[in-house]
Amino acid sequence: MTFVYAKALKATNYLNGFQKIKYPTGNIFYQLVSLELDIDEINVWNLLSFMLDSSPKLQILKLDGSCREYCPVGCEWIQPKCVRECLLLHLETLVWTRYEWEREDVKQVATYILKNARQLRKATFYPTCVGPKELEKLEMRREMLNELASVARGSTSCHLVFESE
Numbered sequence: 001m002t003f004v005y006a007k008a009l010k011a012t013n014y015l016n017g018f019q020k021i022k023y024p025t026g027n028i029f030y031q032l033v034s035l036e037l038d039i040d041e042i043n044v045w046n047l048l049s050f051m052l053d054s055s056p057k058l059q060i061l062k063l064d065g066s067c068r069e070y071c072p073v074g075c076e077w078i079q080p081k082c083v084r085e086c087l088l089l090h091l092e093t094l095v096w097t098r099y100e101w102e103r104e105d106v107k108q109v110a111t112y113i114l115k116n117a118r119q120l121r122k123a124t125f126y127p128t129c130v131g132p133k134e135l136e137k138l139e140m141r142r143e144m145l146n147e148l149a150s151v152a153r154g155s156t157s158c159h160l161v162f163e164s165e
Contacts, residue, residue, distance in 0.1 A: 033090075034060040045077045045109065049084075058086035061113075065098035065106065065128065077105040079112055087116045087154070094123040097165065101127050101144045111151050120155040126165050 032055040037048060052058065094113060100106045114123060127145065130138045145162055153160075 029055040029058075031057060033057055034062075036062040036064070038064045039106075040065070045105065048109070049078075049080055052084040052086055053080070056085040057090050059090050060093045060095075061091060062095045063097070065096065065100045077108045077112075079108070083116045087113065088118050090119060091117045092119055092121045094120060095126075096124070097126040099125040099127045101141050101148075107144070107148070110148060114148070114151045114153050114158070114160075116154050117158070118154040120153065120158040122159045122161065124161040124163060126163050129165065 029051065032051075035051055035055060035058055037044065037051070039048070048063075091113075094117070096110065099110070110125070114120070117123075125145075125148070127141060130141050149160055149162075
């Protein structure tokens with residue numbers, strides 16, 4: 001059964017909700033061009049790094065944040081030693097909903113992708129909301145979004161968009 005399942009995954013072009021599957025071995029996502037990940041799992045950055053490494057043709061990456069305002073133990077981003085092939089050659093679209101602008105690990109991942117995705121055409125971020133009575137927090141969010149906008153991008157044609165949900 002595992003062989004049949006792994007064989008089916010090799011031909012997959014689109015994958016959503018992958019967290020519940022245990023880490024496979026080998027380069028089985030060679031044909032994957034679109035990936036959606038919910039980033040509320042503890043080891044999500046390990047999974048994201050694995051998927052970027054295992055999906056050299058990835059063109060579309062959609063990340064959906066959680067409502068956590070902190071980075072729990074085991075959730076830290078460890079930047080890969082080498083830039084993944086999909087970032088260098090193929091990733092064109094990044095969509096990040098519920099972008100948790102207060103979390104350091106989230107900022108690090110976003111910066112890594114923006115700096116290294118050489119074919120990125122559009123990166124859209126939907127930052128988490130701030131209440132109208134939280135003016136200090138609203139100012140902090142604006143500053144962080146400005147920081148993200150000033151990141152040197154790997155693609156000179158990348159259009160950075162901030163939307164509200």
